Amino acid sequence: MLRSYLRLALFALGLLVGVQVPGYINDYSKRVDAHLLxxxxxxxxxxxxxxxxxxxxxxxxxxxYQASDDPVMQSDAKSVNTLVMRADLLKTESQAMHGPWYQQVWHLSTAADSQLLEETYNAYTFQVLLVPEAIAWGIACALLLAWVIELLLVTIVGLLGGGNDRRVRDRHWR
Structure with a gap:
């Protein structure tokens, strides 16, 4: 009975974590667009x-500006070049965040700007969105988390020799 409640709690935790994904993606996308503007x-x-x-x-x-003999112009060249490079980076980020959901997730997981990720994380407030994407993410994360933990526990018990009794095996797989 306790094991069933633990499974439910684990599932609920996975669900709550999963529904955060679309909200975080949305916040990151809005942050990128604001910086780009x-x-x-x-x-x-x-x-x-x-x-x-x-x-x-x-x-x-x-x-x-760089070719100028005026040191003020040369200094401005560095500043303008930094602004241009930042604008190009933000345009790339914005394009990635306006693609399909799987592209957005992949971009956030592998190639997102670390400074923008940190800003988004620091300003993020947990939310429960009741939109289809959030529900799908929640259920997927809940099932994945429950499956991984169950697999890990069964493997550990098996390695330690537990569950070798036929009655235990039968009860577990019923």
């Missing part, structure tokens, strides 16, 4: 200058 606004003046003098080529604008 801010980045684009900070580059707006430089983009207008690049349009006017370099046919919109930001790389040419940065190269022009």
């Amino acid at each position: 801010e980045s684009e606004q900070s580059l707006q003046g430089f983009r207008e200058t690049a349009k006017r003098f370099f046919k919109g080529d930001m790389v040419a604008l940065v190269a022009h």
